[in-house]
Amino acid sequence: MQPSNLFFPDSTFVRRMMQCHFDPRAGTPYWLQRDQALEGRALERVQTFEDFKRLVGFRNMEEQQRFERDTRFLPLETFISRRALEKESFIWASQTGGTTGAPKHGTWGSSYWEAVLQFSDEMLDAHGVPRGVNWLFIGPTGPHTTGRLVISMAERRGGRCFSIDLDPRIVKIFGTEGNWSAYERYVRHIWEQVAPIIKHQNIGVLFATSKLLEMIPEKVGLEPFKKLQAIVHAGTTMTRDTHQMLREECFPGIPIVGIYGTSTTSVSYQKPPDPEDDGRVVYIPSSPYVVMECVDEKGQLVEYGREGRVATYRFTEDSLIPGFWERDMAVRVKPFGRHAAKYGWDWIEDPYSPEFTVEGKVEGVY
Amino acid sequence: MTTPESSRVSQKLNELRLPYKLGARTRFSHSTTVLQGIGDLRLHISEAPRLAQVQMVERSRQAFEHLRKLPDDEWLALLREVGRLLDEESLPIGDMPVDPETHVDLVTRITGVPSVRVRSALKSVVTDLQRMETLLSTQSPDGMPSVFRTGRSGQGGHAWTLAPQGQQLSVRVPANSPAINITWLIAFALRRPILLAASAWEPFTPLRLLEAIYRAGAPDGAASLAFGDFLPFMEMTDQVLWAGDVPEQLLSRGRRLKTYHQGRSKAVVVGELSPERVDALTRMAISGAGRLCTNVSGLLVVGDAERAGLQLAESLGRIPILPLSHPHAVVPAFPNPAVARAIDAEIRAAEARGAIDLSARCTGQERLVTVDGVSYLRPTVLLVDGDDRFFGAELPFPFVTVARAREDEVRIRCRNSLIVSTFNAGPELVRQLAHEPSVDKVFQDDFASRGYDSTDPHEGFMSEFLFFKKAIWPPPTEV
Numbered sequence: 120m121q122p123s124n125l126f127f128p129d130s131t132f133v134r135r136m137m138q139c140h141f142d143p144r145a146g147t148p149y150w151l152q153r154d155q156a157l158e159g160r161a162l163e164r165v166q167t168f169e170d171f172k173r174l175v176g177f178r179n180m181e182e183q184q185r186f187e188r189d190t191r192f193l194p195l196e197t198f199i200s201r202r203a204l205e206k207e208s209f210i211w212a213s214q215t216g217g218t219t220g221a222p223k224h225g226t227w228g229s230s231y232w233e234a235v236l237q238f239s240d241e242m243l244d245a246h247g248v249p250r251g252v253n254w255l256f257i258g259p260t261g262p263h264t265t266g267r268l269v270i271s272m273a274e275r276r277g278g279r280c281f282s283i284d285l286d287p288r289i290v291k292i293f294g295t296e297g298n299w300s301a302y303e304r305y306v307r308h309i310w311e312q313v314a315p316i317i318k319h320q321n322i323g324v325l326f327a328t329s330k331l332l333e334m335i336p337e338k339v340g341l342e343p344f345k346k347l348q349a350i351v352h353a354g355t356t357m358t359r360d361t362h363q364m365l366r367e368e369c370f371p372g373i374p375i376v377g378i379y380g381t382s383t384t385s386v387s388y389q390k391p392p393d394p395e396d397d398g399r400v401v402y403i404p405s406s407p408y409v410v411m412e413c414v415d416e417k418g419q420l421v422e423y424g425r426e427g428r429v430a431t432y433r434f435t436e437d438s439l440i441p442g443f444w445e446r447d448m449a450v451r452v453k454p455f456g457r458h459a460a461k462y463g464w465d466w467i468e469d470p471y472s473p474e475f476t477v478e479g480k481v482e483g484v485y
Numbered sequence: 486m487t488t489p490e491s492s493r494v495s496q497k498l499n500e501l502r503l504p505y506k507l508g509a510r511t512r513f514s515h516s517t518t519v520l521q522g523i524g525d526l527r528l529h530i531s532e533a534p535r536l537a538q539v540q541m542v543e544r545s546r547q548a549f550e551h552l553r554k555l556p557d558d559e560w561l562a563l564l565r566e567v568g569r570l571l572d573e574e575s576l577p578i579g580d581m582p583v584d585p586e587t588h589v590d591l592v593t594r595i596t597g598v599p600s601v602r603v604r605s606a607l608k609s610v611v612t613d614l615q616r617m618e619t620l621l622s623t624q625s626p627d628g629m630p631s632v633f634r635t636g637r638s639g640q641g642g643h644a645w646t647l648a649p650q651g652q653q654l655s656v657r658v659p660a661n662s663p664a665i666n667i668t669w670l671i672a673f674a675l676r677r678p679i680l681l682a683a684s685a686w687e688p689f690t691p692l693r694l695l696e697a698i699y700r701a702g703a704p705d706g707a708a709s710l711a712f713g714d715f716l717p718f719m720e721m722t723d724q725v726l727w728a729g730d731v732p733e734q735l736l737s738r739g740r741r742l743k744t745y746h747q748g749r750s751k752a753v754v755v756g757e758l759s760p761e762r763v764d765a766l767t768r769m770a771i772s773g774a775g776r777l778c779t780n781v782s783g784l785l786v787v788g789d790a791e792r793a794g795l796q797l798a799e800s801l802g803r804i805p806i807l808p809l810s811h812p813h814a815v816v817p818a819f820p821n822p823a824v825a826r827a828i829d830a831e832i833r834a835a836e837a838r839g840a841i842d843l844s845a846r847c848t849g850q851e852r853l854v855t856v857d858g859v860s861y862l863r864p865t866v867l868l869v870d871g872d873d874r875f876f877g878a879e880l881p882f883p884f885v886t887v888a889r890a891r892e893d894e895v896r897i898r899c900r901n902s903l904i905v906s907t908f909n910a911g912p913e914l915v916r917q918l919a920h921e922p923s924v925d926k927v928f929q930d931d932f933a934s935r936g937y938d939s940t941d942p943h944e945g946f947m948s949e950f951l952f953f954k955k956a957i958w959p960p961p962t963e964v
Contacts, residue, residue, distance in 0.1 A: 299734045303720075333535045337542075337721055359515040364536040398515060 124238045127464040128168050128407035128434055136434045137165050145202040149189065150175075150439055168410065171432075176442040183444055190383070191221040203228050203437040210437050214262035215382035225383035227264060228437030231408065235268065235386065236275050238405055242388035243276070245458075246374040248349040251277040252323025255316055257309065257331055258354065260284045264382040265353060269326050281320055283312045287354075310338040323348040329357035329377075332365060341369055353378035353386070356471045359398045377402065379470055383440065385409045385433060390466065393456035400469050401452055403462045408435050411467055413451035414444075423453040429470060446472050498587065499525040502579050503688050505533040506710040508544040509699040512537065513579070518685050518712065522595040522820050523809070523859055530685045532713035538680075542721045544706030545653040545678035551704040552676040553649075553963075557631050561618050563701045564674055568614030570697035571607065578692050590810075591689045596660055597859075598774045599807070599814030606664035606773065607690070613667050613939045617674045623940045624675070624948040633675050633948065636964035645954040648964050651723025651741065654951065655680040657715060659728045659746055660687035661776040661881065666694060667939060668745060671947045672726065673698075679708045680722055682715040724951065743950045745943075748778030749877050750904040752933065753895055755787045755914070758796050762908050765934045766885075767800040769906065770864065772936055774817040775883035778903050779936040783877030785890040785898055791843070794868050794887035798843040801864035801883060806856055817882055818859045825860040828880055829853040832867065835875040841868040843887070871898055896921050903944065906933035 128136075140147040141154055141162040154161050159174050177183045189197070195212055196204065203210065207228040214222040227235070244250075254273035260266030260282060273280035285305075293302040309331070316322070317339070325344065329352050335344060350370060357377060366375050377389035379402045387409060390401040404411040412420055413427030421427035429447045433440035449470035454463050504511045514531040521527055533541075555563070570576060575584040583591065585607070592603045613620060621630035626647065629639035636647045654677045656669040673679050683691040695710050711718070719725060719735060727735060728746040735742055752766060769781040786793045807814040819825035829852055836842060843866040845852065854861050864883035869876050871888035876898070878886060890898050896917045899905045904926045905918050918927045925944055928935045937943065957964070 297733050300737060336536065337539045337717065358534060360532070360534040361536060363515075364534060368540075369536065 121241070121244075123461050124234065124241055125403075125406055125462060128410060130167050132407045132434070133165060133168055133171055136436075136439065137162055137171075139200050139202055139436050140439045141165075142200075142202070145200060145205075147198060147200040147439060149193070149197045168432075172442060176432075177444070180444065186443075187223055190223040190225065195224050195226065198224075198439075199226055199228075199437050200439075206230075207437060211264065211267065212262075213264040213382040222262065223383060226437045227385075228435060231385075231435040231437060232271070234408060234435075235405075236271060239272050239386075239388070240276065242391075242403075243272070243349075243351075243376065245391045246349070246376045246389075247391075248276075248351070248374055248376060249323055252348060253278045253321055254280045254324040254326060255283070255313070255320070255322045256280055257283045257313060257325070257327040258285060259287050261286075263287070268386075269351075273324070278323065281316050281322065283309060283316070285309055306334070306338070310334070314339060314343070317343045322346070324351060325349075326351045326353075328352060328354040329361060330355045332357075332369075333361055336369060344370070347373060349373055350375045351378065352376070353380070357400060358471075359400055359469060362400050363398050379467075380409070381445070383433075383438075383443070385435075387411065387467075390456075390458055390462075393458070395456050399452075402449075402467050402470065403458070404464065404467065406462075406464050409433055410464070411449075412442075412465065413449055413467060418442075421451050423451050426450050429467060448473055498581060498583075498591070499527065501526070501528050501581065501591075503528055503530045503692065503712075504579050505531050505537065505712060506692070506695045506708070507533070507537055507541055508548075508706040508709055510705075511577070511579070516713075520595065520685055520820075522591075523597060523818060524594060526591070526594040528595065528685070528688065530688055530712045533711035534713075535717050538711055538713075538717035539721065541680055541706075541709035541711065542653065542718070545680055545709065545722075546706075548678040548704050548706035549652040552678060552707055553634055555634075555676075557634060560634075560674075560676070561630070563703060564614050564617045564670075566701040567694070567697045568611040570700055571614070571693060572611040574697075574700075576693045576696040576700070578689060578696075583689070583693065588689055588693055592663055592687060593809050595689070595820060596687050596776075597809070597818035597820050598662065598776060599809045599811070599817065601812050601814060602774045602817075603663060606662045609664050610667050610670065610690075610694075614670065616939075617671075620671060620939050621674060621948075624671070624946045626948075626954070633952065635962070637960055637962070644956060646957040646960055646964055647952045648955045648957075649677070650951055650953055651677075653678040653680060653722050654724045654726055655682065655715075655718035655722040656726040657728045658683040658687075658691060660684035661746075661778075662773050663687065663690040664773065664777070664937070665728075665746065666690050668943075668947070669726065670694070671939070672951060673708060675948055675951050677724075677951055678706060680718050681708065681710040682718055683710060683712055685712045688712060726950075743944075746778050747901070747944070748780070748782065748879050748903050749901055750779055750781055750906070751783040751785060751877060751899050751902045752781045752906040752908065753785045753787070753890075753899065753910055753914070753918075754793050755892070755907070755909040755911070757788065758793050758908065762933075763796045763800050765908075766797050768934045769936070770797070770801060770883045770885050771804065771815050772934075774815060775864070776817060776881050777937070778879075780879075780883070781885055781904075781906065782879045783898075783902075784885050784887045785871070785895055786887060787890055787892045787895065790887050790889035791841075791868055794843045794866050794885075795847065797885060797887070798847045798866040801866060801885075802844055802848040802850075804864055804883075806854065806861050806863065808857075815883070816861055816864065818861050819881075820859075822855075822860040824881075825853055825862055828862060828882075831875075831878075831880075832865065832884075835867060835869060835873065838873060838875075839870060840873065840875065840886075842866075843868050877902070899924055904928060904936075906935075908933060 209229045211227040213225045256269045270280040380386035387402045387404045410432040412430045429445040431443045447470045450468040452466040452468045516532040517529040575582040593600045627638040725742045862882045900923045906928045
């Protein structure tokens with residue numbers, strides 16, 4: 120088994136991140152200002168991840184909401200360390216949310232981008248996703264990170280990436296407003312664009328959302344996709360049942376790999392399958408850059424096997440996020456099977472958004 | 486709490502995992518809807534993923550031709566066998582064999598409908614399956630069931646061919662009574678593959694029926710059953726049969742959509758009510774525990790509405806709340822007490838607007854009661870203004886709103902009713918009601934409590950929705 124580029128954030132790593140973001144001269148204006156206001160003295164006092172959670176982590180939802188609001192309305196550079204601004208060859212300005220109103224912004228610096236591509240290769244190889252084949256990306260480009268990232272992945276792995284662009288915001292608006300004919304027309308428009316590419320080009324890997332994958336049998340039929348060698352999906356909830364049917368009935372024998380995350384908090388990969396998975400869709404957070412916890416209402420870690428709200432920590436030189444409570448719920452998983460030793464930190468299982476699956480809001484196609 | 490109902494079935498049947506049916510295949514899913522019934526009954530109902538629903542539609546397409554090729558005798562025998570199996574045999578629900586009496590118990594414990602009413606509803610389904618030849622003959626343009634297979638009149642000489650409007654039918658099945666399943670069974674008997682989106686609040690009858698259908702020898706894909714999202718069915722099936730108010734997504738289906746189970750049945754009394762007519766009205770309010778689309782929900786009185794309402798309230802007030810397994814039980818329970826509370830609050834809101842609870846006046850008893858930890862609403866007659874939006878409201882227990890009306894406004898106030906039953910109405914009023922397009926059935930005096938009979942048109946005949954007449958020359962042997 121190849122050594123991993125991933126590891127749990129040890130004190131050396133945490134210290135490095137503290138120096139990066141809390142150095143009074145080269146740190147991040149937003150976090151420095153907050154640290155000063157809270158008299159946290161993070162640079163001196165934070166030695167470990169637990170220290171970080173205690174001294175820097177969001178203390179309540181109000182703080183998080185203020186942070187979210189600030190990411191919509193403050194200049195992006197407020198959230199980037201001055202060191203990263205000087206050092207990085209580029210810093211991608213990502214967007215998330217923004218179906219209505221101003222979007223939230225985040226960043227992906229060039230060194231982190233390289234790290235993501237490295238561990239993406241590691242995980243995609245572990246799943247058996249082939250190199251040297253073309254990809255078809257059906258998803259949002261433009262301000263959304265997914266498009267740029269998947270194109271980079273495909274090219275780095277020696278393929279060309281064909282793209283079908285989609286606008287997840289307008290789809291969500293159609294659904295929310297009950298404009299079903301427009302929604303259906305948009306979905307048809309997506310598949311009308313897919314059909315000629317899948318028919319005439321050599322596509323080895325398909326990237327789409329779970330919602331779009333589910334539509335393939337009814338919208339286009341499975342036949343044109345018979346030559347696929349792998350599928351990667353992200354962006355919408357995939358249930359165990361759907362994953363099982365895709366794996367066993369629709370696309371038997373090829374890897375189907377999930378990516379979980381957002382433009383702000385970054386990505387985590389589905390664990391390569393093991394017999395003991397029992398159909399569970401389990402993700403390995405891409406530590407040390409991302410740590411995911413499943414927490415209860417008080418912010419305490421839930422027991423293994425219990426469901427909690429996903430709280431995400433991001434540690435990169437361009438961006439720091441101190442425990443963002445996602446809308447999603449997931450089960451906390453103790454590492455098991457053949458990958459437990461290599462990725463020995465908490466995993467998460469079957470994440471879903473209650474607002475879509477329980478409250479019935481329209482998730483759209485992304 | 487131990488109720489007679491919950492003690493009658495084994496402990497094992499208190500915690501039930503229920504599958505969906507992908508054609509003949511039984512499937513469980515990880516995603517489930519969990520419902521709490523009366524006593525210890527808890528259901529974990531498998532949600533069929535969209536991909537499974539797509540497969541159901543594909544299988545139904547394959548089954549269409551197969552169903553149409555079955556000889557009439559064989560087909561009718563199969564339907565009779567389905568009835569026999571439902572009535573006599575143990576059939577699996579999930580991984581549990583469920584006999585007919587346990588079936589009754591389970592339906593009672595999840596719906597709150599008294600066992601005796603469930604048993605009689607299931608018996609009516611069995612009877613209709615046994616006499617399907619008669620029902621199909623009634624629905625046939627030339628009186629011959631074979632026309633639904635061949636498209637040609639058995640009598641010859643007709644200038645029409647009967648062609649199917651589609652190859653499969655998706656049906657939303659509500660939970661009010663097991664008898665509602667006869668609606669889709671008639672469509673099935675008309676040789677149309679069926680995709681059921683059944684209410685999780687009465688999963689047992691559709692599940693046992695599907696088991697019976699396949700054990701009787703129906704081809705795979707002839708019927709499938711899901712309890713989850715209805716969207717793929719809607720998008721993919723040729724025709725949709727929808728119970729209740731139509732959601733926006735379905736409106737574009739036009740002729741390919743038929744609604745049913747709208748109910749809002751009413752009665753009209755001109756002048757005084759004799760004791761026999763009060764008895765008839767009482768039967769119309771309580772049949773099926775007050776949860777049928779044929780139950781009278783609004784009573785218009787051309788005369789003294791309060792007096793007529795009090796007569797009905799007194800009669801209904803004599804009905805006791807009995808254990809659901811009692812042979813004379815009439816009043817249904819509410820497995821989810823929040824539903825009973827919400828309905829009670831709705832009635833109180835009407836009272837705040839000026840409505841009068843005549844039942845409370847007669848009996849002096851509270852409407853919402855809890856017996857052995859289970860919520861009930863006592864049969865209720867509410868005197869309302871004819872313009873009140875609550876007039877004719879359908880609530881899932883014996884509940885009748887009463888309003889005064891002038892004879893010349895009866896037709897307008899009876900619009901959008903499944904049944905209008907009249908007492909002492911003159912021929913002109915009956916003619917007006919018969920000519921009202923939004924009134925489906927008009928029953929007079931001695932026939933006022935006729936309710937549902939499968940040989941009557943019920944929101945039209947199913948065959949009129951599933952088939953249409955075409956001129957094809959020369960007439961084909963089969964279409």
